[in-house]
Amino acid sequence: MQNILITGASGFIGSHVVRHFLSKYPDYTLVNLDKLTYAGNLENLRDIDQNEKYHFEKVDICDFDAVQKVIQKYEIDSIIHLAAESHVDRSISNPTEFVLTNVLGTVNLLNAAKDYWKDDLDNHIFYHVSTDEVYGTLGATGLFTEDTPYDPRSPYSASKASSDHFVRAYLHTYGMPVKLSNCSNNYGSHQFPEKLIPLFINNIKNKKSLPVYGDGKYTRDWLWVVDHARAIDDVFHKGKVGETYNIGGFNEWQNMDLIHVLIEQMDAKLGNAPGTSKELITYVKDRPGHDKRYAIDASKIEKELGWRPSVTFEEGLSKTIDWYLANEEWMENVTSGHYRKYYESMYVHR
Ligand code: NAD
Ligand code: TYD
Numbered sequence: 001m002q003n004i005l006i007t008g009a010s011g012f013i014g015s016h017v018v019r020h021f022l023s024k025y026p027d028y029t030l031v032n033l034d035k036l037t038y039a040g041n042l043e044n045l046r047d048i049d050q051n052e053k054y055h056f057e058k059v060d061i062c063d064f065d066a067v068q069k070v071i072q073k074y075e076i077d078s079i080i081h082l083a084a085e086s087h088v089d090r091s092i093s094n095p096t097e098f099v100l101t102n103v104l105g106t107v108n109l110l111n112a113a114k115d116y117w118k119d120d121l122d123n124h125i126f127y128h129v130s131t132d133e134v135y136g137t138l139g140a141t142g143l144f145t146e147d148t149p150y151d152p153r154s155p156y157s158a159s160k161a162s163s164d165h166f167v168r169a170y171l172h173t174y175g176m177p178v179k180l181s182n183c184s185n186n187y188g189s190h191q192f193p194e195k196l197i198p199l200f201i202n203n204i205k206n207k208k209s210l211p212v213y214g215d216g217k218y219t220r221d222w223l224w225v226v227d228h229a230r231a232i233d234d235v236f237h238k239g240k241v242g243e244t245y246n247i248g249g250f251n252e253w254q255n256m257d258l259i260h261v262l263i264e265q266m267d268a269k270l271g272n273a274p275g276t277s278k279e280l281i282t283y284v285k286d287r288p289g290h291d292k293r294y295a296i297d298a299s300k301i302e303k304e305l306g307w308r309p310s311v312t313f314e315e316g317l318s319k320t321i322d323w324y325l326a327n328e329e330w331m332e333n334v335t336s337g338h339y340r341k342y343y344e345s346m347y348v349h350r
Contacts, residue, residue: 003029005076007061007109008083010040012191013129013225017080020229022048029053031074033067034083035060038338043330044190061105067112078125079113080236081106084163087194088133088156089346092288095155102159103166110170127179127236128167132221132246132294133157134182143297144182146244153289171242179239181231183247184296187316188225189323193335194342197222197317200259201324202331204266204277211347214286216256219293223249224316227309234305245305248296251313261314265321284347 004021008014009032018030034040036058048054055074059066061083070076083105085091085098110126117124135144136151152161170176187197200210231247239245253261263277301307311319324331335343 002027002078003031003074003076005031005033005071005074005079007033007079007081008040010034010036010042010044010056011082011086012039012044012188013186013228014082015044015190016188016225016229017082017232018045018054019048020226020233022051022054024233026053029055029074031055031057031070031076033057033059033061033070037085038342039086039192041190041334043333061109062100064108064112067108068115071112071116076113076116077123078127078236079109080127080129080232081109082129084160085156087192088154089194089287091154091156091159093345095159098155098159099162102156103162106163107166110166110176114170114174114176121175121177124177125179125236125241126167126170126176127181127232128164129232130164130180130182131157131160132182132184132248132296133291134161134164135294137291138293138295140293143295144246145297146182146246146300153291157291177241179235179241180244181235181239181247181301182244182296183228183231184221184223184249184294186223186225186228188320189327190330191225193331193339194346196255196258197262197320198324200262201266201321202335204263204280205270205325207277207280209282210259210277210280211282211284212255212259213284214290216254216259216283218255218290219252219295220255220258221248221250221252221295222258222313222316223247223251223309224311224313224320227311227316230310231301231305231307234301234307238305245301246296246298247301247307248298249309249313250298251309252293252295253313262317262321265314265318269321269325
């Protein structure tokens with residue numbers, strides 16, 4: 001029996017983690033602690049929210065007393081921490097918000113868990129979910145390993161790097177039973193359409209321009225979100241305390257190549273002539289400090305925990321597009337109101 005607190009589970013990856021754990025571990029009690037920012041949406045877990053093993057608490061991780069109450073109320077024995085501000089472009093416009101949630105919020109959560117578990121720390125897990133962006137940027141060759149020195153270059157990655165350092169410091173200083181993973185770019189259903197893939201799917205569908213930053217020659221390593229949820233399961237259950245696991249898709253794409261595959265699949269699914277949506281491609285001003293290339297060496301999690309991605313990129317992308325095309329109402333809900341203002345400030349005058 002486990003009572004697991006999953007923070008940020010109304011967001012993209014967290015909602016997949018909850019769905020995965022509920023179906024695989026029906027005896028576990030899962031508590032979703034989420035502030036419901038613009039990125040958190042109760043619709044993301046509508047299919048399971050009546051499950052008696054699932055509970056939702058609308059709480060800000062920066063609110064120590066409220067976090068402590070939730071931990072006590074559900075007698076939480078493990079935490080999977082995903083709540084964060086997660087979008088690089090927003091971190092450039094508003095870095096302070098990232099320090100508050102990603103750094104202060106993580107320290108709050110560590111303190112609340114430490115207070116509650118103080119008498120038998122060894123029987124618990126504090127699992128911190130992080131990003132490959134903490135390692136900085138790569139040249140044309142090489143991969144990020146677990147030993148790559150940290151070199152964050154955006155306010156987002158600096159805040160995540162800082163939170164990773166705190167988590168490790170709590171292991172060394174207080175004996176906190178921590179595990180960490182650093183994952184590459186995720187894609188899949190329920191992702192807020194500010195990130196490249198859902199934004200471009202939505203724009204192709206609505207015949208809106210596709211804003212490519214800079215020359216489009218930036219490289220990312222893409223992983224289907226369901227495979228990230230499987231990896232989180234493996235690290236949580238089989239990973240060693242105090243260890244870090246890099247998670248990646250073995251799947252590098254330059255942005256323009258990825259955009260062409262996306263256009264090919266979208267045009268076919270929408271019944272357009274092949275290549276129709278290429279005319280939507282618009283080169284826009286680059287992101288400041290844009291990291292050139294991310295690529296993960298995921299051999300440690302593969303060798304030690306037996307994890308591998310389960311789908312090819314083309315398969316994962318096809319499933320992802322199908323979901324967005326079948327869930328127009330979800331997209332309409334999340335793109336109303338504030339989204340319009342965000343979109344204008346990001347793209348209209350770029
Ligand atoms: P997301 O932006 O989709 O969701 C974040 C969730 O956290 C939302 O539900 C939001 O409401 C919640 N949240 C934000 N601030 C909060 C606060 N102060 N208190 C409580 N809840 C709060 O993010 P995501 O893409 O699902 O990412 C989840 C985690 O995985 C993050 O820690 C991120 O750094 C990490 N990560 C993401 C990716 C990716 O490609 N998306 C890759 C590697 C790691
Ligand atoms: P994004 O999905 O924001 O993830 P991250 O910056 O965390 O890797 O961006 C992925 C890549 O796509 C990145 O190189 C920036 C680029 N990009 C665009 O070219 N246009 C866009 O509108 C967005 C959102 C991203």
